[in-house]
Amino acid sequence: MPDAFARALERSVPAVIAEAIAICEIPAPSFHEHARARFVHERFAEIGGWDQLELDGIANVVAVRRGAARGSRTLVAAHLDTVFPDASTPVARGRGRLTGRGIGDNSVGVAAVLAVGRALAAAAPRALGDLILAATVCEEGRGDLRGIRRVCDVYRGQYDRVIAVEGLSLQRVQTRGVASLRYAVTVTTDGGHSWGAYGRPNAIAVLARAITALEPLMPAIGVEPKTTLNVGVIGGGRSVNTIAPDATFELDLRSADPASLARLDRAAKRAMREAVATAPLTPKMPPPELRIARIGNRPGGSLPDEDALLRAVMRARAASGLTAAPELNAGSTDANYPLSLGVPATCVGVTTGGESHTPREWMRTAPLRRGVPYLGRVIAGAARLPRTPAG
Numbered sequence: 173m174p175d176a177f178a179r180a181l182e183r184s185v186p187a188v189i190a191e192a193i194a195i196c197e198i199p200a201p202s203f204h205e206h207a208r209a210r211f212v213h214e215r216f217a218e219i220g221g222w223d224q225l226e227l228d229g230i231a232n233v234v235a236v237r238r239g240a241a242r243g244s245r246t247l248v249a250a251h252l253d254t255v256f257p258d259a260s261t262p263v264a265r266g267r268g269r270l271t272g273r274g275i276g277d278n279s280v281g282v283a284a285v286l287a288v289g290r291a292l293a294a295a296a297p298r299a300l301g302d303l304i305l306a307a308t309v310c311e312e313g314r315g316d317l318r319g320i321r322r323v324c325d326v327y328r329g330q331y332d333r334v335i336a337v338e339g340l341s342l343q344r345v346q347t348r349g350v351a352s353l354r355y356a357v358t359v360t361t362d363g364g365h366s367w368g369a370y371g372r373p374n375a376i377a378v379l380a381r382a383i384t385a386l387e388p389l390m391p392a393i394g395v396e397p398k399t400t401l402n403v404g405v406i407g408g409g410r411s412v413n414t415i416a417p418d419a420t421f422e423l424d425l426r427s428a429d430p431a432s433l434a435r436l437d438r439a440a441k442r443a444m445r446e447a448v449a450t451a452p453l454t455p456k457m458p459p460p461e462l463r464i465a466r467i468g469n470r471p472g473g474s475l476p477d478e479d480a481l482l483r484a485v486m487r488a489r490a491a492s493g494l495t496a497a498p499e500l501n502a503g504s505t506d507a508n509y510p511l512s513l514g515v516p517a518t519c520v521g522v523t524t525g526g527e528s529h530t531p532r533e534w535m536r537t538a539p540l541r542r543g544v545p546y547l548g549r550v551i552a553g554a555a556r557l558p559r560t561p562a563g
């Protein structure tokens with residue numbers, strides 16, 4: 173990478189810090205990113221020179237820069253949203269750290285992508301292909317990757333690779349996307365008085381059968397690819413002297429391997445249906461009703477060890493003085509969706525920190541000096557790879 177681009181990115185670190193703070197202080201819980209998206213859209217507009225710049229209908233910000241005609245095309249995505257519903261998300265500075273809700277995950281990631289946009293305007297390396305820089309909504313929680321899904325679908329056929337940016341992932345390079353499925357499982361019965369209607373089916377008891385039926389399906393600890401099953405929330409019933417007319421629980425299934433997840437999904441549904449169908453019945457009472465409603469679906473996939481994108485990331489690390497070997501991790505980020513489509517994708521970061529998704533979230537500022545130019549090198553490196561056959 174020509175030195176001018178790297179130097180511009182190194183010089184951008186104080187601006188990245190200031191911008192990360194400004195972004196963080198605009199609350200942006202999933203599904204409510206509009207104010208933060210407008211701020212980021214304005215910053216992209218100030219940079220200028222885009223072939224296309226949009227704030228789309230769900231508050232994704234997308235900036236497109238056309239490059240060399242036959243160059244490979246790269247989509248870069250940093251999510252805007254946070255897990256915090258708070259009306260105020262102040263940032264504190266001190267001792268080489270920034271502390272604030274969402275500062276590392278992912279305000280600094282968005283700020284770093286803006287810095288790349290600025291450095292491109294000032295000193296773009298030659299021969300880069302098209303670049304699509306996106307700030308996406310709904311990466312967290314129940315957002316189900318709504319933002320990146322839309323960007324990937326709208327721009328389908330216009331990118332060869334995807335690089336997701338998670339602020340705190342400087343020592344991690346994502347090579348697998350953990351797929352997950354989430355359900356709200358509800359049992360309903362006629363209920364009745366615990367004395368007077370005694371013997372009618374009880375929704376809580378039937379639901380308990382369904383949960384117990386899942387137990388033998390729980391994947392063993394240490395099994396590869398790692399696959400998990402969790403009942404995370406339970407509720408139901410009316411009063412101690414009422415036969416419960418309804419009961420519900422939430423189920424989370426995950427795997428580093430989509431096929432294993434699909435098998436577990438089928439087995440779990442079968443087991444729950446069987447458990448409810450075989451619940452003891454009072455003659456003449458209608459059988460309990462079971463409803464399995466999907467409340468979450470995050471797709472997954474993986475980047476092969478020998479993929480050119482992974483090699484480009486490793487070259488960028490070496491060129492940026494990041495000597496410690498990174499953890500090649502299985503994650504759940506904006507990279508998951510393109511991975512599920514078979515598009516080479518990864519997720520990288522620009523600094524380190526901790527306690528994300530808690531009110532104590534913090535990040536270090538010193539690693540940005542290498543981390544921000546590293547992100548630029550990853551993007552420029554990806555943009556120099558050959559086009560993928562699918563692209």
Ligand SMILES: [Zn+2]
Nearest residue numbers: 251277278338
């Ligand atoms: Zn994140």
